[in-house]
Amino acid sequence: MKNVSLIISLFVCKLCFGQTSGSVTQGIGTTTTANLMPACSSNHVTPIGTIISSDNKTWIVPAENNFVSGTKLSDLHNTCNNITPSSLATADLSAVPTTVIDEQGEVITGYIFADNYFELYINGILIGVDAVPFTPFNSSVVKFKVAKPYTIAVKLVDWEENLGVGSEIQNATSLYHPGDGGFIAQFSDGTKTDASWKAQTFYIAPIQDLNTVKELSDGTHSTTTASTSPTCNATCYGIHYDMPSDWFSKNYNDAAWPNAYLYTAAQVTNQAAYTNFATSAWSNASFIWSSNLILDNVVLVRKTVSAASSINELMQGKLFEINNPIENNIQLTSRQTIGNTNIIFNEHYWKRNSTMEYYRFKGKSTNFLTNI
Ligand SMILES: [Ca+2]
Ligand SMILES: [Ca+2]
Ligand SMILES: [Ca+2]
Secondary structure, three states, rough: OHHHHHHHHHHHHHHHOOEEEOOEEOOOOEEEEEEOOOOOOOOOOOEOOOEEEOOOOOEEEEEEEEOOOOOEEEEEHHHHOOOOOOOOOOOOOOOOEEOOOOOOEEEEEEEEEEOOOOEEOOEEEEEEEEOOOOOOOOOEEEEEEEEEEEEEEEEEEEEOOOOOEEOOOEEEOOOOOOOOOOEEEEEHHHHHHHHOOEEEEEEEEEOOOHOOEEOOOOEEEEOOOOOOOOOOOOOOOOOOOOOOOOOOOOOOOOOOOOOOOOHHHOOOHOOOHHHOOOOOOOOOOEEEEEEOOOOOEEEEEEEEEEOOOOOOHHHOOOOOOOOOHHHHOOOOOOOOOOOOOEEEOOOOOEEEEOOOOOEEEOOEEEEOOOOO
């Protein structure tokens, strides 16, 4: 009889917890710090706390983070520090420090906006953390010196006031409003957030019906059928997944993670910390997140920047200098259709296709039509 009852209880639990391998919590967690940003005026407080899941694990909500101890990244726009330039051209970036990862590397400048909080790793090194975890909305600028290829890894948190149930106090009549996320970044080497980034969610809430959380074969934790305006309020479920201990490292294999989903600025933010720089700092970048902008609250994203130089340098008419082409081959690729490509050879041979014809140009320009 003992075995039979065990089987029955496992069957019941499977139904209880839906189709997820994550840990399930229900209701409000325990506050450990009531407000991480007491000195800055905001329409939200910034709490942090813990919650225990049905499998008896303790989770930090909204997320484990390095906000208190981490180096705060420099402000592009931050009303808490009275740094509010109206454009990139008028932003004073002279004091932004450079984190040296590779002495022989390239100094790269990055502009970052997150709804609400991010922590930036380059090659597994924590470069710094967002200066404002929740609100007011802010944006950051970062400089680091690194050799390609290099790996960007970012922890993203859509912060919450109602700890454990993924919601915020919008106003007196909307006390359990599910907040939304969003992340955009662009770097001076041409790297920008787009669908080539990997993005996986590790905390989903508020969930009214656990059966609406599905784990798809492409790695997506899908909540397509879940309500984004649930009525469970203080009794909603949350789902937590363990993060791989080395998720931020250069060599972590993110192949099983889904690609990032793209969102428009209109879906994410109209805040000055973004809009003042939308067409300058983030001219080529897209907002990204995991598959659910509202219910996914802790998302890890990764991008490995290849050793290839960016085509943007060509598009902008700058000198494109290849110092060390691998095996003497140079490959030019483009995601867009290019009518023609103008190349100036200084002193090297050019090998054309498989015909083994060699052309030598020195100090001359030639013009290659594409699609030949
Ligand atoms: Ca922030
Ligand atoms: Ca949310
Ligand atoms: Ca948010």
